[in-house]
Amino acid sequence: DGGITQSPKYLFRKEGQNVTLSCEQNLNHDAMYWYRQDPGQGLRLIYYSQIVNDFQKGDIAEGYSVSREKKESFPLTVTSAQKNPTAFYLCASSPDTLDEQFFGPGTRLTVL
Amino acid sequence: GQQVMQIPQYQHVQEGEDFTTYCNSSTTLSNIQWYKQRPGGHPVFLIQLVKSGEVKKQKRLTFQFGEAKKNSSLHITATQTTDVGTYFCAGPNAGNNRKLIWGLGTSLAVNP
Numbered sequence: 001d002g003g004i005t006q007s008p009k010y011l012f013r014k015e016g017q018n019v020t021l022s023c024e025q026n027l028n029h030d031a032m033y034w035y036r037q038d039p040g041q042g043l044r045l046i047y048y049s050q051i052v053n054d055f056q057k058g059d060i061a062e063g064y065s066v067s068r069e070k071k072e073s074f075p076l077t078v079t080s081a082q083k084n085p086t087a088f089y090l091c092a093s094s095p096d097t098l099d100e101q102f103f104g105p106g107t108r109l110t111v112l
Numbered sequence: 113g114q115q116v117m118q119i120p121q122y123q124h125v126q127e128g129e130d131f132t133t134y135c136n137s138s139t140t141l142s143n144i145q146w147y148k149q150r151p152g153g154h155p156v157f158l159i160q161l162v163k164s165g166e167v168k169k170q171k172r173l174t175f176q177f178g179e180a181k182k183n184s185s186l187h188i189t190a191t192q193t194t195d196v197g198t199y200f201c202a203g204p205n206a207g208n209n210r211k212l213i214w215g216l217g218t219s220l221a222v223n224p
């Protein structure tokens with residue numbers, strides 16, 4: 001069964017802690033993305049990767065870091081430098097960066 | 113920079129009424145994609161339009177791409193409660209970075 005998985009669905013962390021969100025896809029897609037969505041807001045691009053071992057900053061990369069060591073995986077670390085990390089985080093993938101994107105179910109991160 | 117704007121931001125209709133959302137780009141787009149996000153869910157791809165003046169239908173949904181390829185619309189005929197959600201449009205970045213530029217979305221509420 002192909003798709004994108006994100007875990008966990010809900011995540012709680014204390015302020016000042018780094019946290020890593022998981023994103024795995026078995027669609028054999030080259031491109032992967034991380035978006036942040038705040039209540040009533042659109043999708044803001046954090047980082048994207050066109051191919052394994054390569055990634056680029058999106059519009060709001062400050063306070064976040066990523067890696068793309070495997071084609072299937074694109075984890076996102078929310079660092080303590082991110083001023084307001086509480087949000088809904090969505091991971092997506094596509095065959096190429098301008099193709100239809102497939103989204104995971106998202107992770108709701110709450111920093112207390 | 114390049115912008116994709118959607119109007120209206122919110123729309124509240126009675127079940128059975130029609131609904132239209134508009135997407136306007138500051139630059140000519142090679143294509144445009146539409147997505148739907150149900151409340152609490154993740155965006156799901158609906159359609160991609162490529163040709164100038166293209167019109168595509170999916171049951172009660174009609175998608176149009178403007179002649180100048182700078183605007184697009186999504187029209188829903190006789191809305192149902194299952195149409196509730198946020199509709200996003202997205203188009204390719206005109207610059208060197210191969211990524212999509214997203215509109216902020218139109219949130220549709222339907223009164224039964």
